[in-house]
Amino acid sequence: MNDSDLEEVRSWAREAGAIARQYFNNVVGQRKADRSWVTEADLRIERMLVERISARYPQHGIIGEELTHHEIGREFLWALDPLDGTGAFVAGLPLWGVSLGLLRQGLPYLGVIYLPLLNDCYWCDIAGAAFLNEHPISVIEPREWESEDWIAVPSNIHRRFAIEFAGKVRSLGCIAASLCYVARGNAVGALISRAAIWDIAAGMAILSAAGGGAIGLSGQALDTTTMLGGGGLPEPILIGAPTHVQALRAVIQLR
Amino acid sequence: MNDSDLEEVRSWAREAGAIARQYFNNVVGQRKADRSWVTEADLRIERMLVERISARYPQHGIIGEELTHHEIGREFLWALDPLDGTGAFVAGLPLWGVSLGLLRQGLPYLGVIYLPLLNDCYWCDIAGAAFLNEHPISVIEPREWESEDWIAVPSNIHRRFAIEFAGKVRSLGCIAASLCYVARGNAVGALISRAAIWDIAAGMAILSAAGGGAIGLSGQALDTTTMLGGGGLPEPILIGAPTHVQALRAVIQLR
Numbered sequence: 001m002n003d004s005d006l007e008e009v010r011s012w013a014r015e016a017g018a019i020a021r022q023y024f025n026n027v028v029g030q031r032k033a034d035r036s037w038v039t040e041a042d043l044r045i046e047r048m049l050v051e052r053i054s055a056r057y058p059q060h061g062i063i064g065e066e067l068t069h070h071e072i073g074r075e076f077l078w079a080l081d082p083l084d085g086t087g088a089f090v091a092g093l094p095l096w097g098v099s100l101g102l103l104r105q106g107l108p109y110l111g112v113i114y115l116p117l118l119n120d121c122y123w124c125d126i127a128g129a130a131f132l133n134e135h136p137i138s139v140i141e142p143r144e145w146e147s148e149d150w151i152a153v154p155s156n157i158h159r160r161f162a163i164e165f166a167g168k169v170r171s172l173g174c175i176a177a178s179l180c181y182v183a184r185g186n187a188v189g190a191l192i193s194r195a196a197i198w199d200i201a202a203g204m205a206i207l208s209a210a211g212g213g214a215i216g217l218s219g220q221a222l223d224t225t226t227m228l229g230g231g232g233l234p235e236p237i238l239i240g241a242p243t244h245v246q247a248l249r250a251v252i253q254l255r
Numbered sequence: 256m257n258d259s260d261l262e263e264v265r266s267w268a269r270e271a272g273a274i275a276r277q278y279f280n281n282v283v284g285q286r287k288a289d290r291s292w293v294t295e296a297d298l299r300i301e302r303m304l305v306e307r308i309s310a311r312y313p314q315h316g317i318i319g320e321e322l323t324h325h326e327i328g329r330e331f332l333w334a335l336d337p338l339d340g341t342g343a344f345v346a347g348l349p350l351w352g353v354s355l356g357l358l359r360q361g362l363p364y365l366g367v368i369y370l371p372l373l374n375d376c377y378w379c380d381i382a383g384a385a386f387l388n389e390h391p392i393s394v395i396e397p398r399e400w401e402s403e404d405w406i407a408v409p410s411n412i413h414r415r416f417a418i419e420f421a422g423k424v425r426s427l428g429c430i431a432a433s434l435c436y437v438a439r440g441n442a443v444g445a446l447i448s449r450a451a452i453w454d455i456a457a458g459m460a461i462l463s464a465a466g467g468g469a470i471g472l473s474g475q476a477l478d479t480t481t482m483l484g485g486g487g488l489p490e491p492i493l494i495g496a497p498t499h500v501q502a503l504r505a506v507i508q509l510r
Binding site: 087088091092093094095115117118120148150153155156157158159161163164165168169170171172173181184186187 | 423424
């Protein structure tokens with residue numbers, strides 16, 4: 001896979017984002033989320049992405065949030081979330097996006113995440129560099145935390161976690177976006193409570209290229225090879241630069 | 256003030272948003288927020304808004320986040336936040352906006368909130384109706400909460416509050432936007448921990464027109480007339496439809 005292949009994958013993500021935008025905010029005035037309507041968007045985007053990938057890479061496997069489950073034992077496996085942050089999307093919030101990850105032997109290898117309303121595309125290349133659009137990005141380097149520092153947290157933080165972090169918490173409602181804001185060096189880290197492989201495959205590849213990593217709350221390393229069947233994280237994980245992740249482990253506990 | 260006056264105020268908010276967009280994401284690649292840079296955007300927008308308002312309504316007072324403090328004893332007092340959600344803006348997050356409130360005798364009377372990246376304009380008219388762009392909006396009516404329901408919370412929720420709410424929490428990083436998502440009937444309610452009059456004047460007018468209200472965590476009514484000197488909320492407040500606000504009071508406590 002070379003630079004122009006990657007450019008093609010990014011164009012698929014933009015194409016997917018354009019479809020999602022057609023559905024966004026078409027429920028203005030409705031009080032209650034119409035989830036069936038969102039499923040239509042999700043399905044349509046996933047179908048399009050699966051078509052593109054299988055035409056171009058017939059030898060690769062594909063797993064997607066919306067039921068795609070094709071040859072997951074192959075060396076290269078695409079993990080797709082056609083619309084990450086569905087709840088935010090339905091609520092008319094701006095942070096949701098398309099997450100296109102490629103695993104190699106079950107490990108995050110390449111990723112593209114596109115956030116349509118920001119027109120921000122996060123990605124990494126084979127050489128191991130991470131980008132936001134055309135700008136190189138990297139995680140926040142080791143340093144003391146300040147009161148303006150923030151971490152991304154899940155929307156069940158109030159019930160599930162005790163957090164003594166001295167900065168701010170933000171619940172963005174989109175796992176892929178949370179990973180991107182850590183990778184670009186804005187958030188110190190992120191706590192991810194529940195996720196499937198399609199939620200994190202792209203983000204973990206980008207994060208890793210940006211100098212970050214993940215660790216379970218218990219201290220165990222994250223092993224994505226156990227998630228290829230569609231099962232979730234075995235435990236909540238912390239992501240960020242290695243030193244920040246270790247420091248966050250000391251201030252975050254399950255309740 | 257009539258419909259075309261209100262249309263003019265909305266055009267000022269859009270003009271302000273266009274200025275903010277010029278500054279947005281011009282710090283890509285920087286690891287640390289350059290707060291002085293943001294102040295330049297804030298100041299420039301506030302200056303523009305003060306010019307527009309004082310030319311059109313010379314008999315009105317104006318109070319703004321960026322040091323404007325003009326004739327606050329007048330019957331009509333504008334309360335401006337040129338860039339609400341500065342932290343989110345600096346972090347490259349999409350939820351930030353322009354908040355233009357008009358108080359009458361110290362009480363929220365009219366408001367316009369513009370969220371540039373969504374191109375969403377929330378406002379209310381003299382007849383007491385609330386709108387998102389041209390669509391009427393209203394708060395969520397009394398009903399049982401579901402697991403997908405959400406409330407907007409402040410970024411210090413992890414340190415300051417104990418919350419037993421059965422749904423989700425989201426920390427959006429923009430008070431004006433939090434009020435709008437309650438007013439449009441997406442969020443059940445919002446908890447606001449710290450705010451000045453310019454953060455809430457517009458949002459409270461819109462929320463009220465959408466059928467919502469505010470109450471202090473202690474149960475005391477919110478009295479904005481005590482905030483005109485620039486002081487903050489005397490205590491955290493809950494906003495939403497009256498029944499939801501009362502129910503939220505039962506599940507949210509200061510730690």
